[in-house]
Amino acid sequence: MPRDRFSIILSHLHCNDNSQMPRDCKDKSYKIRFMIDALNKKFQEVYDGTRKLSVDESMIQFKGRSVLKQYIPIKPIKRGYKLWCLADQRGYIKKFQIYQGKDEELNSKFTDYGLKEKVVLELTEQDWSKGKIVYFDNFFSSVALLEKLKTENTYACGTIRSNRKGLARNMLADSQMKRGDSDHQFSNLDIGYWKWKDNKLVHLVSNFHGNETATVLRKEKNGSKSAITCPVAVKDYNSYMGGVETADRLRALYCIDRKSPKWWYRLFWGLLDIAFVNSYLIHGLIMEQTTVKDFRRSVTQGLMTMKDACQKRKTSTDNTEKGGPSKRRKSGYSTIKDVRLDNRGIHWPTFVENRERCEVCSLKKIQSKPHSICSHCKVFLCVNEKKNCSTEYHEVNL
Numbered sequence: 001m002p003r004d005r006f007s008i009i010l011s012h013l014h015c016n017d018n019s020q021m022p023r024d025c026k027d028k029s030y031k032i033r034f035m036i037d038a039l040n041k042k043f044q045e046v047y048d049g050t051r052k053l054s055v056d057e058s059m060i061q062f063k064g065r066s067v068l069k070q071y072i073p074i075k076p077i078k079r080g081y082k083l084w085c086l087a088d089q090r091g092y093i094k095k096f097q098i099y100q101g102k103d104e105e106l107n108s109k110f111t112d113y114g115l116k117e118k119v120v121l122e123l124t125e126q127d128w129s130k131g132k133i134v135y136f137d138n139f140f141s142s143v144a145l146l147e148k149l150k151t152e153n154t155y156a157c158g159t160i161r162s163n164r165k166g167l168a169r170n171m172l173a174d175s176q177m178k179r180g181d182s183d184h185q186f187s188n189l190d191i192g193y194w195k196w197k198d199n200k201l202v203h204l205v206s207n208f209h210g211n212e213t214a215t216v217l218r219k220e221k222n223g224s225k226s227a228i229t230c231p232v233a234v235k236d237y238n239s240y241m242g243g244v245e246t247a248d249r250l251r252a253l254y255c256i257d258r259k260s261p262k263w264w265y266r267l268f269w270g271l272l273d274i275a276f277v278n279s280y281l282i283h284g285l286i287m288e289q290t291t292v293k294d295f296r297r298s299v300t301q302g303l304m305t306m307k308d309a310c311q312k313r314k315t316s317t318d319n320t321e322k323g324g325p326s327k328r329r330k331s332g333y334s335t336i337k338d339v340r341l342d343n344r345g346i347h348w349p350t351f352v353e354n355r356e357r358c359e360v361c362s363l364k365k366i367q368s369k370p371h372s373i374c375s376h377c378k379v380f381l382c383v384n385e386k387k388n389c390s391t392e393y394h395e396v397n398l
Contacts, residue, residue: 015268028068028100031264032271039271040095044126047282049088053127055120055136056244058083058096060270066263068100081267086123091246092281093274095123098267117145120156128152133208135241141205143167146191150207157206157237160193167205171195180228184211194231202234209233250277253292298338333359333393335377340394347394348375349383356380360389 015035027033059077062069070082082099102115110118120140124132133155141158143166149156160167168185172195177183182196192211194204198218212232217225256269280295290298333340349372359379361368372383374390382389 010265013265013268015264029098029264029267032267035268035271036096036098039275043092043094043278047092047094047278049092049094050090051132052089052240052243053086053094053124053132053134054088054241054243055084055086055123055134055140056241057099057139058085058244058248060266061257062263062266064263064266068098068263070099081270083270084119084123085244085247087243087247089240089243089246090281091243091250092278093244093247095126096274097123113144113148114142116140117142117148120145121148124149124154128154131155133157133240135237137241138203143187143191143205146205146207147189150189150191155206155208157209157233158204159237160203160205162201162203167203168193174201177201180230182213182229182231184231192233194233196230196234198228198230204231204233204237206233209236247274247277250280250292254296301336302338333363333379335379340377346376347390349373349381349390350375358382358389360393 015032016030018031021030029036057072059070059072059075060081060083061077062080066081068081069079071079072082084097084099085093086095087093097119110121113121116139120134120136124134127134128149129152131153134149134157136156136158138159138161141160142164146156166187168187171185171193172181172183177195177197179197179199182194184192184194186192190207192206192209194202194206196202196204209232213229214232214235215227216230216235216238218228219225251270251273255273258265258269260266260269276296276299277292279299280292283295284290351371352373353371355369355371358366358368358370358381361382368382370380370382370384372390373380374393377393379393381393
């Protein structure tokens with residue numbers, strides 16, 4: 001595609017009808033709202049995710065002017081759009097929200113909770129009563145949040161700030177603790193609170209862990225490793241909290257880093273990258289595992305080589321009539337593997353008036369000109385009571 005044509009198509013890109021926007025619209029992401037809702041719905045339909053889930057924030061880079069832009073200096077991407085994400089252990093984003101500022105609190109149905117608690121409740125609502133385990137950091141944690149999730153048959157665990165309301169105050173003093181020491185308390189509703197000393201103090205809450213302990217390896221200054229005791233809740237948190245970070249790592253490998261004049265284009269590219277990562281993870285579960293680069297190449301080649309139904313296939317005869325050399329295919333099929341073997345649900349035989357040589361019979365040096373054609377690959381294949389070349393064509397990897 002020429003560059004100018006791409007620019008023309010991009011200038012007419014829209015994800016929502018601007019004429020239908022209400023005058024008092026408070027949705028700052030209205031221009032891309034249709035895409036957000038469609039992706040969230042599809043992400044939850046196609047894959048349920050692992051039992052362990054994690055809630056964290058993610059960033060889409062943007063340095064222009066926008067009321068949605070945030071600045072987080074501790075993040076690798078410091079300026080851009082902030083997303084609240086719910087991900088599983090593999091990095092599959094099940095649901096996401098775009099942070100729109102404090103105004104979004106008015107549109108939430110969880111009016112009795114703060115903004116950070118509302119984020120967790122809204123993201124995990126569809127997984128309530130399924131026995132899921134949700135992990136989050138001290139930005140979201142509170143005792144009220146864990147109590148609410150427990151009433152909804154959802155387990156939760158996360159680090160917490162020591163000045164949160166509802167925490168036990170009669171714990172061991174900081175000066176009395178050395179590395180590996182811990183203390184814990186349980187509330188009347190079985191909400192556990194742990195205080196553990198590593199290099200620094202770690203505060204953690206959970207609504208399903210007990211007072212069991214485990215050992216973890218820590219590296220000393222001289223390079224050796226030593227085993228120290230810690231609560232099981234701490235070990236589980238370190239093991240299952242990194243779902244959103246895994247998704248960010250996969251998204252950053254070959255992301256669509258394209259500058260755009262419109263503020264919402266960056267969101268559009270970022271959501272496309274999230275969809276790519278999710279489809280890559282599902283593809284790895286169903287078929288053979290491949291790299292992100294090979295998967296992106298396979299998808300793009302499959303889209304680029306799709307032919308129009310009315311487009312006539314170019315043959316060696318046409319090339320000879322134009323004065324060019326005659327080229328014959330000695331081995332292999334004319335359609336690449338990514339188109340021929342993928343999307344197996346849409347390779348249906350259709351019948352047309354004209355006739356051309358069968359792709360499979362041609363390689364076998366058999367004269368056969370059927371009326372049947374593959375609806376996706378756009379090649380002629382024999383489909384009758386005597387033989388079925390369509391099955392062989394879509395299974396053999398030449």
